[in-house]
Amino acid sequence: MAKSVGSVSIDDLVGLLQAGRMSRREFVSSGIALGLSLGAVSAILAACGTSTTTATTGGTLTTGVVGAVGKFDPQGWAGFTSNIATNHVFQSLVRLNFDTSELEPCLATAWETPDPLTYIYHLRKGVKFHNGDPFTADDVVFSTNRSKKVSWGSYALSNLDSVTALDPFTVQVKLSKPDWRFKWFYYWPPGAILSKKYLESVGEDVAAQKPVGTNAFKLTSSTSSQVVLEKFADYWEKGLPKVDKVVLRVLDGSTILSGLKTGEIQLSPDVGFDQMTLASSFSNVDIKSRVGPHIVMTYMNTTKAPFNDVRVRQAIAEALDNAAALSAYPAKFYLPSKGAWIHPSFEFSAYNETNAVYTSNLDKAKSMLAQSSTPNGFSTTWTVAATRPQELSAVLGAQERLGKIGIKVDIKQLPDPDVAGATYTRPRPFDMITYNWLHNQPHALDPMAALLTTDALAVSNFPGYSNPAYDDAVAKAIVATDKTEITTHMRTLQMIQVRDVPLLVHGWDGIRRVAQKKLETPVQTLVAEYDDWFRPARLT
């Protein structure tokens, strides 16, 4: 007689296994629960001769992430793991369409721009926050003003004059001067809509632990090792989300890779760059990679010699051969640059023109250096994150090339947070430092305004570069209303950068998402990092 617990017997389990309705792992777990030894379970498995089959129903998705769990305030940066959660908990007035990357209605059903200084948004009715509070114009006013005060993206509101509720479902935004970038403010995390009533009643700290948004998933629990998101039953887009529950598990990179192979993990945005080739060999997973928004760059400290000499910087730029240094990485995951800063997928990119300035000619680089303030070369320290193989590869390749023109490079590897910290430290504690930048908005001006303007010297102008002509072109590009005029200024900015080279562009590494083939996820948008991919995701 077969052993049984409740109404389930071993015969039932074997039947489920043979029918492909139970995985081998589930069979082992259930078999042991019924009192079978591991040996007996293994013997049955061998006798059944089934292949690894995972149940296709259920609705719980496990996502492997490597970053620690932080706070859940979309306007206050808390790291990539928390960002994944807040991307699915919060949303804003508009969002990027998964297929076209164009703005599409979200919490606003429509918007208009009667003049370059005015934006009017018509809000969606019947939307609820996860705690049941109704969404109204007051929440938009509150969230926008809060973002200007506390958000990491407050720089995008530098030209905000006022935000007003014209009625419960209409909001008017007035700018102090024209700024075409504003139309993207309500798509990214700093533009997320929070519940005014909830925040004022529970306070900032509680709200950051127990977030309340309007998106398809609500956060039900979080510990240091996992975050659980569950389907929001009152979500305004009927029929979404398709899955009931999403669990973000904080795991070691190798464990994530193993989990993807075994099917225990359905998706991961954190498979290491050096593991992509192995992941590509798994027959059960599909890899999406968006190359473009993530730029790998080296910032030269232009506030000190010899990097305050533009001829030195140009000689270095001429000597680099990023294509050779990064040849180990498939083109699907990496596009090397010859000097261009903005990936061609972004509007106003002058990719072809700027990518033709340098030719990776060592003789030419040597002769350029000979004309500089250090004709015989010099020694320098190059700081790079030890945990980013693609960045390390770029630096190792550069070290070899620069050695041939008389520049001795000592590579200093630091943990990732320390490299980030060094870029923000003033005075700048580095000669050359490699760090990446993510396009926060889908246009070319995003990194160009943030990284090299005089206004940003104390914040994100890492090289310490200051050039009135550059500042002037940025200011003119922002207020321009004619597309041809914008294009002209954008080209000027990219040409100044490539000639002055305060920063070296190594290339663009892909924002990756590795998922089981049975899990349908949408196409990555142009920016990719803020996508709420679980909203339309479904198991097939």
Add this chain to the structure above:
Amino acid sequence: MVYAEGRCLSVRVLSIIPVLFVASILIFVAMRVVPGDPVTVLAEGSPLSVEQRQALSHRYHLDQPIVTQYALWIANAAHGDFGLSLKSNRPVSQILAESLPNTLLLLLGGFLVSLIISVPLGIFAALREGRWVDQAIISLTMLLLSIPLFISCVLAIFIFAFQLGVLPSFGTGAEGGIGSIVVHMLLPWTTLGLALVAVQTATLRAGLVDVLRQEYIVMAQSRGLPWSQVVRRHALRSALVPVVTLLGLQLSYMIVGSVFVDYIFGLGGLGTVLINAVNFRDLPVVQGAVMVVATFFALANLGVDLLASRLDPRYAIR
């Protein structure tokens, strides 16, 4: 006599306090002298203004002198308040309380597995001292000892989860009941347990070989007691004393080892918390976790001393 024993025990318990005090200073200073800026943890590479960074620094007392920071921290820690995580803003005590059960589950299971394997092996080797079986057991256990834990963990996942697909590669399985826990924890327990087997087997074997040569054992055997009874009742009890005293030393190895095992198998215990906190310079969490480990270590050593004194009065606490 009982009074004297109680007094000695109280002194031993109280002696833990200065140990923890010194440990607290060491870990506090160590976390301040290692490179890295905790404010960066809070900003995490985001383009915060200087004012925003200063405000964060002030909120978490990071702009205070180190002595003031320590005084504030130790005063609160004495009441069980280890402050707030820089990363998640949650109370550190809550984070530790969530992770501690998983660590204990791993440690107890790993220790049990090590005993289940090492005690029979140790006895078997001692009873066949000098023969090939003895040599084979010692060689095998030494081989196990020579494999670093992070290698054995990855190997175990590779073989049983990746290749054979019969065991899970991560998690405690707590959401699925006892059967699920056993299945999920089988690999972590075994990898941690096997790392302890060599020393335990060798110690038990050496102790037993020594005891079996004692006159009272020969006497007991000459009185006609069955050999199995002589071993079980007389020899094993004495031979276990060094194994128990060795536990104190092994505990430190287990705790360190459990950090790797916990992290690689994604168990969500103290190891995962500690490694993530170190990676992200989350100072309050690192300090809190290390203090919990230090306290656990001190108490466990005291427990081992007590157990040894019960097994053999010569080891009584004085």
